[in-house]
Amino acid sequence: MRRTRHSHRLTGTITIMAVLSLVLAACGGDAADDDAATDTTETTQEAEAGDEPEATEEDELDGDTDDGAAETEADASAADLKIFMAPKFTGLAYFEVAREGGEQAAEEIGFEFQYIGSDRAETTEQIATLTNAVPQAPDALVVSAIDGDAVAPALRQARENGIAVVTYDADAAVDARDLFVNQLSYELAAETMLDAALLNSPEGGLVAFISASPTAPNHTAHVRIMKELIDSDSRYSSLSYIDTVQFAGDDATRSQEIALNLIQANEDLKVIISSSAVSAPAAQQAIVNAGMSGEVYATGVALPSSVREFIQDGHSEAFMMWDPAELGYIATVAAYQLATGQITAEEGQMIDAGEAGTYEVLADGEVQYNKPLMFTAENIDDFDF
């Protein structure tokens, strides 16, 4: 009897193994399909090859390793060049638009482009992504850092392995990357957001701030500078502010709750400002839901597609942003020029991004894109992202 039961168990174990490998195999297939569906660059061909006999893909990747390891120097021809873009997390419209810019650069110049990362906005996930990017020997990494200090060791390791590192959107520690393509200087961002606030509420009034978290360096800097401008600059003297900053963690539901609480707790509140492209539209939605349209306004950073209806329906006068696609394009072009040795990230060098403009490398490898866009009823229909 005992033997029978044991053999049952053995059969069981084998069955589990078989089923699980099927599940795993199926998911592997899905993954490749996902890539194939969304990519238009060389990656697509590779992902499709992945569904065919495996040897093909492996050979191809092996070929890439040798090239990547042996010749990250200037003589690497564009066709063999491989650039990875790692956003804070995948799936957010903002980063997807920036990805399109990167893909456009890859198509025009002719190199391999891959978009990598977890769909969770967690530092540990991003560190794992970057750590595992290094052995794949890309020629350059284009990164938006969640925690610029915690990802620094992984990025330093990448640089030690001859990988050029460019940050965009959110910077990492200065010695962990070659260049930082800053979408907007903190000062310009703060001013533009206050201008947007005044477009909404020309007579000024009380302002409240919603940020992502106390550890989001750009949000913290924006709020600090906005407070300074309201205190000291005569253009904004009609505004006053609630000193306490609320944190919504780039979460739409939390942003709505916080906005609603702010409205209820402050009768004379006029404008809610957020640097988060999630929180600003969510706060406006909360205002509309609460029937407070025209009395309170939300503004700040937002994708035009997320605020088009608010602006068209007259709930809000203005939101601001920059063109994330062009930002992704410039960052990827800069990464390409670093990888091919055309630039070395020294102060004073120029990055020629074609129609997107020419940008100078400033102190500490910072490049300022600095093209704020103000979305109003007149121009909101001109933007398709």
Added chain:
Amino acid sequence: MSRHLRRYAPELLLVALTVAAALWSSTLSPFFLNPDNLLNSAQFYVMFALMAFGLFPVVVQGEIDISLASTLAVGSVLFALLSVSDVPFLLALPLVLAATAVLGAVNGVLVAYLGLPSLAVTLGTLGAYRGLAYLLAGDAGVVGITPDYLWLGTQRFGGVPASVWLALAVAAAFAGLMGGTSFGRYSYAIGNNAEAARMAAVPVTHIRIGAYALAGAMAGLAGLVWVALYQSARGDNADGAILVVLTAVVLGGVSIKGGSGRALGVLLATLLLGTIQTGMQLANVPGTSQRLVIGALLIGSIGLPRALQLIRQRLDAPIAPSQTDGGVLVKGSTP
């Protein structure tokens, strides 16, 4: 022989799955078998392993602690602050571990003395400890950690990173603790039936608080690993990591209802999770698909043995099921 096979069936399943996952990963990506990369990736999973071992006795006792990732953040921030204040590492280590053990013990007191549900208590401290970490770290976080705090991340022994040795040592310590001490025996007894254990003069309250304090200290140690690997600390360190930790414990065959599970299983489950995730990340599998695979793995590893067991019970109806093994495969198999 067959008895041993059976006793360790859940662990053998994990080993088999890990081998399968490694084979799969090596076909997914030609970079998977690169030894440097494997060791780097192993280092990445050390803090999850440390928290999983800390959580293990708590779950064996039939409780839960979801505040551990927040406790890690308090630990990492404290280590970083003491480092930049030039406190010697050998003084900081006991201080921080004691502090995080106290945070754990607070959970334990609320659960054991006041009889509050552990999920609710640790859900509360998850937020509270995270807030504490933010308060301590300030807006910008802490950088400029001194080298004496970084040896876990920089030293290698026999080519293997020091942090990986630490995880193995902790695994051995927990195997000994749960398998060979009265703390371990009492923990399983409490998990099986807390009332009966109390009647049998088991100091239930103290054992529970002890388990929570130990879990807190392990999270503090994981905080040291964070600082050593990432040379910085912030209030949001390891936010969200508790999901991986819980997955490792449950996948390792520790019954969420309490009363069973072994340290070896927890170690192997962490290894399996690490193998699969590293493989998928090396192949740049999109994040959503990665989560699908991990979810399927968890459901599969728990659900399938249970389903097979039910089928077997039907087939073997006349035979009384064995009660000798402690693993998930037979737990709760009494008709």
